[in-house]
Amino acid sequence: MNKKYLLGFALLCLGLSSCSKEKSETSNEKTKVITISQGSKPKSLDPAMYNEIPSLFIVEQIFNTLFRIDSNGKIVPELAESYEYVTPLELVIKLKKGIKFHNDEEMKANDVAFSINRMLEKPATKVMLDAIDLVSIVDDYTVKIRLKESSAPLLYTLSYPLTSILNEKDTLAKNGNIAVSPLGTGPFKFDKWGEGERIELDSNADYFEGKPLVDELIFRAITENTSRLAALETGEVDIATIAPIDIQIVESNKELFAVSYPTTSTEYLTLNTQKTPLDNADFRKALHYAIDKQSIVDTVYMGKASVAKTIVNPNVFGSNQNVEGYPYNPEKAKEYLEKSGVSGETIKIMSNDNPVRLQAAQIIQANLKEIGINSEIETVEWGTYLQLTAQGQYDIFIGGWVSGTSDSDIVLFPLLHSSYKGGAGNRALYDNPEYDGLVELGRTSIEPEKRIDAYTKAQEILQEETPLIPLYYKNDNMGLSKKIKNFVPEPNTIHNFSKVDKE
Structure with missing residues (x-):
C-alpha cells in the first residue's frame, strides 16, 4: 500500500479519535434538564394571585x-x-x-x-x-x-x-404585574413563559441553600392524560402526573417508575346554595345519598383513593372522621327528593377539562338519573372554570381542595365562611352564623383541644346542611423516568426540586 496513503489514513483515524473524544467530553458536560408535565396550564406565576396547584407548583421553585x-x-x-x-x-x-x-x-x-x-x-x-x-x-x-x-x-x-x-423594587417597577415575569429568591430563576404552555426555569447558582443539582426545569402543560403518558414513555418529559388507570402501564415500562401517595386533598361537589333547587337542604341531601362514591373510587381511581365523609382530609389537623357521612343509598335519596318537593328540574354539573373528573361526573350523572334527577355535564377550560365558579354562574361543580398548610383553617374558613363568598373561596355562597363562629374560634384559639372541638362541631353542621358533597380523598399519581433521583413527594402536591437530580 502507498506509504503516503497509510500516513493519511493514520492521521484521519487519529483525527476521528480526537473528535470522538471531544464529543464524548462535551456530552459529559451536557446541561441537566428535567421536564415536568402537569395537566393544566398555570394562570399566573404571581404567588398571591391564585390558590391553585398548577401555579403554586412552579411558584415553589422560584420563591x-x-x-x-x-x-x-x-x-x-x-x-x-x-x-x-x-x-x-x-x-x-x-x-x-x-x-x-x-x-x-x-x-x-x-x-x-x-x-x-x-x-x-x-x-x-x-x-x-x-x-x-x-x-x-x-x-x-x-x-x-x-x-x-x-x-x-x-x-x-x-x-x-x-x-x-x-x-x-422589582414588583413596583412592573406596577405589580409579575404574573409572567416573577422574581424571587428560590432555587430556580424564571426564564421563559411560553404562553404558559412551556415554562422554563434556570438553576440559581447563588441559592442560599445550595445550587440545585440540575441546570434547568421545564414545565409543560399537556391536558390529555394519554398524551401526557405518551410524552413520558417517549422521554419527552421526565416526570408527569398520570391517571390512576395508567399506573400499571408505567410500572411495566423498564425505563419508568410510578409513585402513588396519600395527599391532603379532597375532591368534592360544590352546590350553589343560593340557586334553586340547590337552596333546598332536602334536595341537597337527596343528591348526597344518590352518589355511589365507592364506585368512582374503584372504577375511575382504580382504588387509589378512599371515600370521604367530611371535606377535611384525614391527614389534616382537625379532621372529624367521626361524622357519619352520606353512604350510597338510592332509596333514602328518593325519600329526601320527595320531601324536598322538587321535580322536573334539570341541573348542570360543571367540570374543568380534566378527563378523570369528567369520568367521575359521568358516574354522578348516571347516579342522579337513577333517582329521577336529570343533569347535564358542562365542560370548560381551567381559566373559564375558575371565573364562572367564582361568579356563582353554575349549579354544581366538581373540584378539589388541597390543604397546603395541613390545618383545618385553610379548608373550613375560605371554603365556607360567609365573609368569603365568591372568588375568595366560598363558592357555595354558604351562610351560617353558628358555623362562622366555630371556624373563627378555631382560627383564633391557641389551645389545640379547643380548636379541635370547634372544627369537630363545624363539620357536624356541614354534615347536616351539606353545602358541599365530599366525594373522596385521592392519591396523587406520578410517573417518572428512572433517571430521576432524590424525588420526595409532598402531601400537598407542591413538590420542591432543589435537591432532585437526573442521571
Missing part, C-alpha cells in the same frame, strides 16, 4: 417563604432566622442575612413588609392572613407583625407558597 413545614409537620424557619411572640398579638421575625433575589439584590425587611401588605390586598391571600393588623419594619433584618386577634395557623400560613416573599 421562598418565611417558614416551611418539615417532614415531621413542624414549623421551621426558611427566609426567617428566628421568630418570637413577644406578646400573644405581636410576632417578631428576624431574617437571614445575605439572601439574594435573582436580580442580585439582598432580601431585607422592606421586602417582607411589602409582600405581606400586598397579600392583605389580594383575595386569595387576604382570607388566610385576616388576623394581621399591621406590619412594621424594626430594622433591615427584623419585622414586627401586629395581630388583631391571636392566630394559631399563622406560621403555617406563612409557609405556604401563596405567601412567598417578593422583591419590592
Whole structure:
C-alpha cells in the first residue's frame, strides 16, 4: 500500500479519535434538564394571585417563604432566622442575612413588609392572613407583625407558597404585574413563559441553600392524560402526573417508575346554595345519598383513593372522621327528593377539562338519573372554570381542595365562611352564623383541644346542611423516568426540586 496513503489514513483515524473524544467530553458536560408535565396550564406565576396547584407548583421553585413545614409537620424557619411572640398579638421575625433575589439584590425587611401588605390586598391571600393588623419594619433584618386577634395557623400560613416573599423594587417597577415575569429568591430563576404552555426555569447558582443539582426545569402543560403518558414513555418529559388507570402501564415500562401517595386533598361537589333547587337542604341531601362514591373510587381511581365523609382530609389537623357521612343509598335519596318537593328540574354539573373528573361526573350523572334527577355535564377550560365558579354562574361543580398548610383553617374558613363568598373561596355562597363562629374560634384559639372541638362541631353542621358533597380523598399519581433521583413527594402536591437530580 502507498506509504503516503497509510500516513493519511493514520492521521484521519487519529483525527476521528480526537473528535470522538471531544464529543464524548462535551456530552459529559451536557446541561441537566428535567421536564415536568402537569395537566393544566398555570394562570399566573404571581404567588398571591391564585390558590391553585398548577401555579403554586412552579411558584415553589422560584420563591421562598418565611417558614416551611418539615417532614415531621413542624414549623421551621426558611427566609426567617428566628421568630418570637413577644406578646400573644405581636410576632417578631428576624431574617437571614445575605439572601439574594435573582436580580442580585439582598432580601431585607422592606421586602417582607411589602409582600405581606400586598397579600392583605389580594383575595386569595387576604382570607388566610385576616388576623394581621399591621406590619412594621424594626430594622433591615427584623419585622414586627401586629395581630388583631391571636392566630394559631399563622406560621403555617406563612409557609405556604401563596405567601412567598417578593422583591419590592422589582414588583413596583412592573406596577405589580409579575404574573409572567416573577422574581424571587428560590432555587430556580424564571426564564421563559411560553404562553404558559412551556415554562422554563434556570438553576440559581447563588441559592442560599445550595445550587440545585440540575441546570434547568421545564414545565409543560399537556391536558390529555394519554398524551401526557405518551410524552413520558417517549422521554419527552421526565416526570408527569398520570391517571390512576395508567399506573400499571408505567410500572411495566423498564425505563419508568410510578409513585402513588396519600395527599391532603379532597375532591368534592360544590352546590350553589343560593340557586334553586340547590337552596333546598332536602334536595341537597337527596343528591348526597344518590352518589355511589365507592364506585368512582374503584372504577375511575382504580382504588387509589378512599371515600370521604367530611371535606377535611384525614391527614389534616382537625379532621372529624367521626361524622357519619352520606353512604350510597338510592332509596333514602328518593325519600329526601320527595320531601324536598322538587321535580322536573334539570341541573348542570360543571367540570374543568380534566378527563378523570369528567369520568367521575359521568358516574354522578348516571347516579342522579337513577333517582329521577336529570343533569347535564358542562365542560370548560381551567381559566373559564375558575371565573364562572367564582361568579356563582353554575349549579354544581366538581373540584378539589388541597390543604397546603395541613390545618383545618385553610379548608373550613375560605371554603365556607360567609365573609368569603365568591372568588375568595366560598363558592357555595354558604351562610351560617353558628358555623362562622366555630371556624373563627378555631382560627383564633391557641389551645389545640379547643380548636379541635370547634372544627369537630363545624363539620357536624356541614354534615347536616351539606353545602358541599365530599366525594373522596385521592392519591396523587406520578410517573417518572428512572433517571430521576432524590424525588420526595409532598402531601400537598407542591413538590420542591432543589435537591432532585437526573442521571
